[in-house]
Amino acid sequence: MVQTTPRDAHHHGNLKEALVDYTLNAANDGLLVDLSVRKAARELGVSPGAAYRHFPDKGALLRSVAERGFDALAADFERAVPFDSCAIDAADARKRFAALAMAYVSFANSRTELWRLMFGPFGVAPGAASDRPSTYDWLGKCLAELAQHHIIEPTGADEQFFAWSTIHGMSDLQGSPALRVQPIAESVDRQCALILSALAPRG
Amino acid sequence: MVQTTPRDAHHHGNLKEALVDYTLNAANDGLLVDLSVRKAARELGVSPGAAYRHFPDKGALLRSVAERGFDALAADFERAVPFDSCAIDAADARKRFAALAMAYVSFANSRTELWRLMFGPFGVAPGAASDRPSTYDWLGKCLAELAQHHIIEPTGADEQFFAWSTIHGMSDLQGSPALRVQPIAESVDRQCALILSALAPRG
């Protein structure tokens, strides 16, 4: 399901991309734990050393996958909250913010291993080398829309960090055995309301 | 810098505890990444197989360390916000809540690797097998105190989850390259104020 630019078959082709694809799929299937460079190479019908022509070490491969993860997250955002459109009215602004949060939580829930990779020791600055808007940009835009409709006050770095922390924390803690809040999806709306309440005009 | 409680020399002693201690120290020094059972055994003057008399596998060892991590976190909490005391007045309640959040953030900041272990795939239900109050209990108590002083409304599961998510998210995101908020310690107070504002009576 690939073949972005390979001219012919396996023996020669675009390894590198194939390696990233394989690893990404492994992450999506929760098989990142026991992924090895050798296994990936074996599965792609290639010798172990070949991978090291394209990545200095395993970490570099994982870093590439993490970057793709941020692209996928951005794609989810784009589907949930198209970046170039904007909120028409106040209700719209609320809906867009909730949709953004929901997309974030869902991503973490359905692609947990990739998610943890993205924010783990191999994490990359989100959108660092990309021209797509970053996670932070998206959140900032939604908050700006909310402020424009006077649902919240204009936000600075602290408020933005606050909002992101809450959403990120929810995503990270969901499924934790210490929680009784099982169906997190349904509680996201209430959590969003709490965030807005914190940032609302009139303390 | 070892030898926590061994009665005599190397050949016999309380391995298991020594292994946990060694691994815990490694985590505190940020050396968990390249910890191996063999290395730990070697460092303790013992054969590699010996470790497997006490732990079925490496994961079990790490899980034990994670449990100790929760104990250490509880100890930090206890120092910051003694569990059996309580807030005298409203200002006290605020201070205690802020101190709790600060302890959480500081722990994550200074013992990052242990922290990630605790909430990673080897994570344990915090306080599961312990008689100490759990992270969640502590937060619940502080929130109850705040409610008692009418700083916030009485909290249910959702509000508690909200507060924890925010604090946890802050802890997890601090140091992220995407953030401009560098001195997070100083911003914790403001973040706490935002949490309280979200939960305050009268929206």
Added chain:
DNA sequence: CGCTGAATGTAAACAGTGATTACAAATGAG
């Protein structure tokens, strides 16, 4: 066409890993 040099692959090896096994020594209860 044939030469050449860079990409890209292979095969073999090194050191180190998690884990299991058969065996030996210390320990403590009877």
Added chain:
DNA sequence: CTCATTTGTAATCACTGTTTACATTCAGCG
């Protein structure tokens, strides 16, 4: 003291990340 249980050892297995020396393919150019 005896003897089973506990706790360690030594050797081994399959596997890992990574490097090396060597082979192959390919593009550009005379």
